[in-house]
Amino acid sequence: MDIDALFQTLYPSLLRYLQRLTGDADAAEDIAQEAFVRLLTQDLPEQEARPWLFAVGTNLVRDRARKQERRHRLLQAVPVLPSPVGPRPDEAVERKQEVQLVRVALAKLAPRDQRLLLMREEGFSYEEMARAIGVAPSSIGTLIARALKRFVGAYRINEAGNDASE
Amino acid sequence: MHPSEGELQAFLDGELPADERARVAAHLAECGDCRAELAQLRAAGEIFSAAVHRIDTVTAAAVTAAHTAVLHRAGSRRSGRPALQILPPSGARAVAVRRAFLRAAVLVLLVAGAASAAVPGSPIRRFLVGLWHETTHLFGVRPAAPPPPARIRVAPAPRPAPSLPSGVSVLPENGRVSVVVQGAAPGLRVHVRVLDTDRASVEADGPATSAHFRTGPGRIEVSGGGPGDLRIGLPRSAEHATVEVDGKPVFARNAGRSHRLAPADTTGGDTVFQTRP
Numbered sequence: 001m002d003i004d005a006l007f008q009t010l011y012p013s014l015l016r017y018l019q020r021l022t023g024d025a026d027a028a029e030d031i032a033q034e035a036f037v038r039l040l041t042q043d044l045p046e047q048e049a050r051p052w053l054f055a056v057g058t059n060l061v062r063d064r065a066r067k068q069e070r071r072h073r074l075l076q077a078v079p080v081l082p083s084p085v086g087p088r089p090d091e092a093v094e095r096k097q098e099v100q101l102v103r104v105a106l107a108k109l110a111p112r113d114q115r116l117l118l119m120r121e122e123g124f125s126y127e128e129m130a131r132a133i134g135v136a137p138s139s140i141g142t143l144i145a146r147a148l149k150r151f152v153g154a155y156r157i158n159e160a161g162n163d164a165s166e
Numbered sequence: 167m168h169p170s171e172g173e174l175q176a177f178l179d180g181e182l183p184a185d186e187r188a189r190v191a192a193h194l195a196e197c198g199d200c201r202a203e204l205a206q207l208r209a210a211g212e213i214f215s216a217a218v219h220r221i222d223t224v225t226a227a228a229v230t231a232a233h234t235a236v237l238h239r240a241g242s243r244r245s246g247r248p249a250l251q252i253l254p255p256s257g258a259r260a261v262a263v264r265r266a267f268l269r270a271a272v273l274v275l276l277v278a279g280a281a282s283a284a285v286p287g288s289p290i291r292r293f294l295v296g297l298w299h300e301t302t303h304l305f306g307v308r309p310a311a312p313p314p315p316a317r318i319r320v321a322p323a324p325r326p327a328p329s330l331p332s333g334v335s336v337l338p339e340n341g342r343v344s345v346v347v348q349g350a351a352p353g354l355r356v357h358v359r360v361l362d363t364d365r366a367s368v369e370a371d372g373p374a375t376s377a378h379f380r381t382g383p384g385r386i387e388v389s390g391g392g393p394g395d396l397r398i399g400l401p402r403s404a405e406h407a408t409v410e411v412d413g414k415p416v417f418a419r420n421a422g423r424s425h426r427l428a429p430a431d432t433t434g435g436d437t438v439f440q441t442r443p
Contacts, residue, residue, distance in 0.1 A: 004233070007233050007236070008229075008233075008380075009382070011229055011232060011233070011236075012224055012229050012380060012382055012387070013382055013383075015224050015228070015229070015232070016222055016224045019221070019222065019223055019224065020218050020221060020222070023221070025223045029228070029232065032232070033232055033235055033236050033239060034239075036236045036240075037236055037239045037240045040236075040240045041240075095413060098220050099220065099221050101217075102217045102218065102220055102221050103221065105217070106218075117214060118218070120179070121214075121215060121218060122383075123339050123340070123383040123384065125181070126176065126179070126181045138172075139172065140172075140176070140181075141170075141171075141172030141173060141174075141175040141176035141179070141181065142170065142171060142172030142175070143172075144172075144175050144179070145171040145172055145174070145175040145207055145210075146171070148175075148207065148210035148211055148214055149206075149210055151210070151213075151214055151217075152209075152210045152213050152214070155213065155217060
């Protein structure tokens with residue numbers, strides 16, 4: 001297995017998933033690296049590396065949240081957008097509000113639903129998602145549809161509240 | 167019978183078996199209620215995708231640095247080489263034997279060195295130092311480098327950045343494709359054009375050729391680069407295509423219609439967005 005190619009293929013997707021899941025860019029980076037370090041000690045067929053990495057990454061997020069009792073803070077945290085030129089103050093405020101809207105709406109979903117929607121964004125199949133969360137593949141469509149509606153509902157309410165307060 | 171919302175979602179995601187897909191498609195052709203439900207589900211998916219893209223902070227530079235960090239972390243932790251590490255199988259045994267000899271030699275030197283340490287400049291000490299050099303020379307191994315820090319945060323990569331491709335392209339994933347430009351230089355011109363091809367593409371001109379490219383399923387990420395021109399081609403056949411610059415969607419294409427989401431000019435068929443100079 002070509003580790004460099006595997007890293008270039010899977011790491012950005014894993015990191016993006018973990019950043020979205022935790023809302024904490026540093027924690028996501030730490031967990032993504034840890035998951036990859038652990039992958040290097042495994043003897044897995046290449047096609048199993050991706051679901052394995054995402055499962056380990058998700059478990060590490062859960063462990064971290066449980067041990068440090070700061071899951072709520074992780075979900076509320078606002079990541080800093082890296083930029084070579086600093087945004088203007090009004091842009092920074094606007095961006096912070098946008099990020100906060102998304103994070104609050106995501107936090108309204110059950111952890112299983114967050115995971116499903118974020119895995120779907122990374123191109124996982126229903127079969128893979130079903131294995132990851134331990135349900136029948138035939139139920140994934142329903143779970144995704146309901147989770148999406150729940151997210152959009154929460155997102156729009158937050159958006160409307162934000163507009164009203166401006 | 168109407169398909170369930172789960173079946174409609176699976177239809178959208180391309181997850182239905184062919185026969186069920188045909189049945190749902192035939193039903194949709196006849197049922198306005200189900201078409202409306204399908205449109206609602208599609209819109210919800212697009213809202214979710216656009217929303218989570220807004221909170222992304224992954225950069226190509228961070229990925230490059232993390233690669234190095236992961237290898238360091240793995241190296242500092244393992245006692246043997248990782249199962250997936252690539253070494254020539256024929257040389258692995260010889261390397262292991264040389265390392266075992268070297269460890270034994272170092273252990274002897276440490277014990278003896280400690281005993282002679284109380285006598286600065288003693289012949290034993292000089293002898294041991296000489297023996298050390300001779301041993302390492304004999305086994306063809308340089309003295310061990312200081313171990314890497316146990317916990318390496320992402321730092322500027324010691325390796326040079328990947329060489330620049332002149333352009334990249336990807337196929338849409340489940341009918342979706344996105345191009346994300348991060349760290350855009352002031353004055354960068356982003357040209358967007360819808361093309362009759364099956365792949366999304368990005369090409370850089372001028373100072374923008376110093377940009378770095380990364381691709382994933384249905385996704386192209388461009389980071390850095392000077393204030394030149396980025397030419398983005400989106401496949402007309404994609405169900406959903408987006409272009410995002412520094413966290414903000416600037417162009418979207420849904421169900422065959424293009425939407426500008428930021429001020430732009432039109433030049434020779436291109437929609438051109440320019441970052442603030």
